[in-house]
Amino acid sequence: MRPRDDVSSLAERAPRHHKLASAIADCGFYEFKRQLTYKCKWYGSELVIADRFYLSSHISSNCGHQQKMPLHLKTYVSVCAAFRRKALRNANVVNAVFKQTEILMLLST
Numbered sequence: 001m002r003p004r005d006d007v008s009s010l011a012e013r014a015p016r017h018h019k020l021a022s023a024i025a026d027c028g029f030y031e032f033k034r035q036l037t038y039k040c041k042w043y044g045s046e047l048v049i050a051d052r053f054y055l056s057s058h059i060s061s062n063c064g065h066q067q068k069m070p071l072h073l074k075t076y077v078s079v080c081a082a083f084r085r086k087a088l089r090n091a092n093v094v095n096a097v098f099k100q101t102e103i104l105m106l107l108s109t
Contacts, residue, residue, distance in 0.1 A: 061095030
């Protein structure tokens with residue numbers, strides 16, 4: 001695992017690396033989380049786990065504005081006047097979770 005890896009970046013790389021994808025599928029999510037925790041301690045990294053019910057797909061990764069968004073939509077459209085933009089839903093989720101992780105790490109220090 002790289003120093004700035006998170007679970008979402010591993011999930012993005014998994015389709016390109018069939019060995020990584022099959023290893024995650026074989027061990028199950030609990031074992032995967034346990035191994036990530038162990039590896040992070042081994043390499044001196046910190047594993048930050050987002051809350052299961054964190055509404056990352058409803059939050060703008062630019063300004064943090066939260067809005068309802070049906071799951072069938074693939075593009076996130078920000079309604080905030082200051083940050084009017086479009087982004088792919090998955091890219092917005094990754095950026096929102098990454099920013100939340102940085103905030104949690106700053107608060108823990």
